[in-house]
Amino acid sequence: MELYELGIRQTQDGLAKGEFSSEDVVKSVVARYRERNGEVGAYLTFDEEGALALARENPKAVPVAVKDLINVRGQPCTCGSKILRGYVSPYDATVIRNMKAHGFIPCGRVNMDEFAMGSSTENSALGVTRNPYDLSRVPGGSSGGSAAAVGGNMCIAALGTDTGGSIRQPASFCNCVGVKPSYGRVSRYGVTAFASSLDQVGPMTKSVEDAAILLQALAGHDEMDGTTPTDPVPDYAKEIEGASLKGVRIGIPKEYFDVKGLDPEVKRITDEAVAKCSAAGAELVEVSLPHTEYAMAVYYIIAPAEASANLARFDGVRYGHRSAESRDVYSLYAKSRAEGFGPEVKRRIIMGTYVLSSGYYDAYYGRAQKVRTLIKRDFDEAFGKVDALLTPCAPTPAFRIGELQDPLTMYLNDLFTIPSSLAGVCAAAVPAGFTRPAGLPVGVQFICGGFEETKLLKVCRAFEEVSK
Amino acid sequence: MKIDVGYVAELARLELSDEEKSVFQPQLENIVGYVEKISEVDVSGVEPMMHGRTLVNVFREDVERPSMDRAEALANAPAKVGDEFLLPKIVEGAES
Numbered sequence: 001m002e003l004y005e006l007g008i009r010q011t012q013d014g015l016a017k018g019e020f021s022s023e024d025v026v027k028s029v030v031a032r033y034r035e036r037n038g039e040v041g042a043y044l045t046f047d048e049e050g051a052l053a054l055a056r057e058n059p060k061a062v063p064v065a066v067k068d069l070i071n072v073r074g075q076p077c078t079c080g081s082k083i084l085r086g087y088v089s090p091y092d093a094t095v096i097r098n099m100k101a102h103g104f105i106p107c108g109r110v111n112m113d114e115f116a117m118g119s120s121t122e123n124s125a126l127g128v129t130r131n132p133y134d135l136s137r138v139p140g141g142s143s144g145g146s147a148a149a150v151g152g153n154m155c156i157a158a159l160g161t162d163t164g165g166s167i168r169q170p171a172s173f174c175n176c177v178g179v180k181p182s183y184g185r186v187s188r189y190g191v192t193a194f195a196s197s198l199d200q201v202g203p204m205t206k207s208v209e210d211a212a213i214l215l216q217a218l219a220g221h222d223e224m225d226g227t228t229p230t231d232p233v234p235d236y237a238k239e240i241e242g243a244s245l246k247g248v249r250i251g252i253p254k255e256y257f258d259v260k261g262l263d264p265e266v267k268r269i270t271d272e273a274v275a276k277c278s279a280a281g282a283e284l285v286e287v288s289l290p291h292t293e294y295a296m297a298v299y300y301i302i303a304p305a306e307a308s309a310n311l312a313r314f315d316g317v318r319y320g321h322r323s324a325e326s327r328d329v330y331s332l333y334a335k336s337r338a339e340g341f342g343p344e345v346k347r348r349i350i351m352g353t354y355v356l357s358s359g360y361y362d363a364y365y366g367r368a369q370k371v372r373t374l375i376k377r378d379f380d381e382a383f384g385k386v387d388a389l390l391t392p393c394a395p396t397p398a399f400r401i402g403e404l405q406d407p408l409t410m411y412l413n414d415l416f417t418i419p420s421s422l423a424g425v426c427a428a429a430v431p432a433g434f435t436r437p438a439g440l441p442v443g444v445q446f447i448c449g450g451f452e453e454t455k456l457l458k459v460c461r462a463f464e465e466v467s468k
Numbered sequence: 469m470k471i472d473v474g475y476v477a478e479l480a481r482l483e484l485s486d487e488e489k490s491v492f493q494p495q496l497e498n499i500v501g502y503v504e505k506i507s508e509v510d511v512s513g514v515e516p517m518m519h520g521r522t523l524v525n526v527f528r529e530d531v532e533r534p535s536m537d538r539a540e541a542l543a544n545a546p547a548k549v550g551d552e553f554l555l556p557k558i559v560e561g562a563e564s
Contacts (some may be wrong), residue, residue, distance in 0.1 A: 090540040184523075196519065226526035241469060297503040308480060315481070318553055322546035326556050333481035347492055351499060353480040354471060364503070369516030371509050376517055407495050408502060422517075 003028035005299050008062055008210040010155050012103070013160050015060045016351040022055040025156065026107060027136060028062050030153050033108065040149040041129045042155075044068050044141075045076050046108040054105045064099065064214070065158040069116060069192040070201065072096050072106045079192050080114040080124040080142075083321045083340025090130075093190025094222045095159065095201050102217035106154065110145030114342045115311065116163055116194040119413035121170075122401065123344045130401065131174060133441055137398040140372030146204045147174035151441070157214055159386045161191060163198045164299050165394075165417025170427035171204055172443030177211045177460070178204045182450045183424035184229055186215075187222035194387035195306035198299075198421050208430065212236035215453065234454050243458040245466065246281035250274075250459075251386035255292035256416055263396040265435040269442045270334030270392045273432045273467065277390065280466045285386050289378040294371050295419040301355050301368040302422075305466075308352025314340065323361045347407060376423040379449070383425075388459045389447040391416050393429045397440035420447045430460045432467055471496055 006014070021090050030048050037043050043065070051063065066072060069079040071089035073096075078084045096106055113123040121129045121144025129144045131137040132152030139148040143160030146167075150158050151174030160167040162180035171178025179202045186201045193199060193210060203214035209304045219233045257267075278284050316322035316336030323335035341349070355364035382389060395415055404410045420427040428444040447462070448456035473493050477484045484492070538551055547554040 090536060090543060157483060223528060227523060229523060291509070294506055294509055297505040300499060301503050301506070311521050312481075316546060317555060318541075319544035320546070328556055329558050330481070331483075332556055334478075334483035338483040341482070343488070343491075346477075346484070346488070347495060347499075349478050349480050349482060350473060350492065351496060354476045354496070354500070357476065357479060363507070366516065367506055367509075367511060368503075369518065370511035370514040371506050373514050373517040374509065374511070408498055411499075443478075 002032070003211065004156070005153050005396060006156060007206040008213050009207070011062045012101055014308040015062070021059045022061045022063065022105070023052060023059065026051050026055040029063055029107060029155055036154055039130065039135055040132050040148050040152050040154065041127050042110050042145045042152060043108050044078060044111050044126055044145065047075060050074070051105070051107045057107050061103050061105040062156055064154040065106050065108045065110045065146060066106045067112050067143055067146050067160050068109045069112060069160070071094060071190040072160060075106070076109055077192065078126055079116070080126055081340065081342065081345070082125045083337070084124070085321070087223050087319055091190060094187035094224055095191065095218045098220065099217050104214070104217055110149050112145055112189045112241065113142035114345050115192065115307070116142040116161055116166055116350055117307070117344050119165070119169055119410055120404070121145065123229070123342060125342045128401070133175065133439065134398065137400050137440070138173070140398060141202060141396070142166040143417045144170050145450035147171055147176055147178070150176040150206060157203060157210055159201055160204045161199060161201050162421065163194050164303060164421050165414040167202045167204060168417045168427060168429040168443070168445060169394045169413055171421065173398040173441060175431045175441035175443070176204050176206065177208050177428065177430055178202065179211045179215055179428040180421065180426065181215060181219060181453060182426040184227045185426070185451060185453065186218050187220070187225040187228050187375050189222055189224035191264060193310040195303040196310060198303060199305060208457060208464045209237060209240065209282065211428070212240050212457045227288060231451055236457050239454045240457045240461040243461040244281070245459070245462040248462070249280045249285055250277050250282045250385040250457060251287040251382050251389045253287050253289045253292070253382070253389055253391060255289055256391040259395065259415070261395050261412065262392065265443050266392050266394070266396060269433040270444050273336050273444045273463070274390060276466045277463060281464065287382045287386060287389070289382060289419065291371065291374045291378050292419055294396040295375055295422055296411065296415060298368045298375065298422060299414070299418045300351070301364050302372065304348040304352035305356050305365050306352070308349045308356065311349055313343070344407070372422050375419055379420070379423040379425055383449040387448070387455055391445045393417065393443045393445040397435050397438070399441050416445060425450050426453050426456050428456055428460050430463055471500060
């Protein structure tokens, strides 16, 4: 077995036993990157010398690929956008500092939809990423580079971010585990903001155990992020040892299954996952989350609104692209932004500006925030009856590059992941099978309540065991 | 619902070409048409949800601390002079 094929746990074990060094692991990842990145395009940049130097300084550390919107000092941080081409981070995000403190090192920058807006990585302005299971298809998005790198064995593990499904959907498309922590569980300091009430950084890995180990390294209170409570971080890896589905109450929300556009193979694989849980001793409970049908509408008001505010900082003043035609302050802003942003980003900024503008705020953003409360209540009530929810992760397996042209159709990819994002609860994608005959990966989604990552990871670990 | 895409783009300080306006107009009207679904929901008496975990008044002591080194803060500047970011002159009456 090549070192790049290992997961976090195996790498840590090998490093601890002195079987190989961190530098050996990085060399193996670099070789694999050189061999495969030409066709997969998972990585945008790979500072090979920097990674090797970091590995030599930290001989027992595990290298992790980083989605290109998480600041690592001295590295690019393009956010998949032309507007930040050439930008070099002057500081480390808290998740990077936390990672380093726990024996991980950043290694390579992976591709993403521009400013995390998208579900296929096709919105990246800087490169194409292909699904390692079928190069004519998308890896999902926005953490498509992360998913392709993990699924294609081009890294040991990766960091992604999830706002409406951007870890979970690509994880499902590329056969990885992907966890969206509860809102506030992981610090957002140093992570380029898309929608500040939704964004979370999370692990994308080859196994549930790896996700537990990496999440533990990332999570925790941060005084630089006022939305992180002081709740302690459990020893997730230890907690999931011996995890079992026996007696676990698994809620099956009917609104996630009776859906037009649910691919029959996704339905088959998800139904089989439900059956496996039952066979393993879980108690299945039918539940209802009645406001599910409004979640997408709520999200596509709130997320663009918050994005329009967050992206105002890209104005050509302190960093990023400045138009050569900037004559006065107005043209400085308007032309720099016009030249630097891609179409989906522009669409969402306009959408967000519109719903926040005078005369429209109450009808759209104000009302959406109230419907959001009702969506959260649905989850709170469900978790009064069950331990976890089990749902499909994405309505289809990976689609072909270029297949989805209409923005609204693309948005429907996040149908199953958006509600839990709005509610601020934790959720994960776990591999569940492959389509017939195409052999495309399909994951399922488990959802647990806010700050119940231990429960979530246990359920995922137990499911992983029975779905092998 | 007719959206004045050009006007909204101005608010967002985003210059759009005529072609972009004509492409975005129907796309955005389609999206806005979709999200209007939320008007069906009875939200009487419901408080808005601001974010996932309600923490309030997360303050620190008002004590000065070291901040980012100035040279580092200027390192990505498109244009600088001395210790400062350099911008086009703000001319009175030039704003459109």
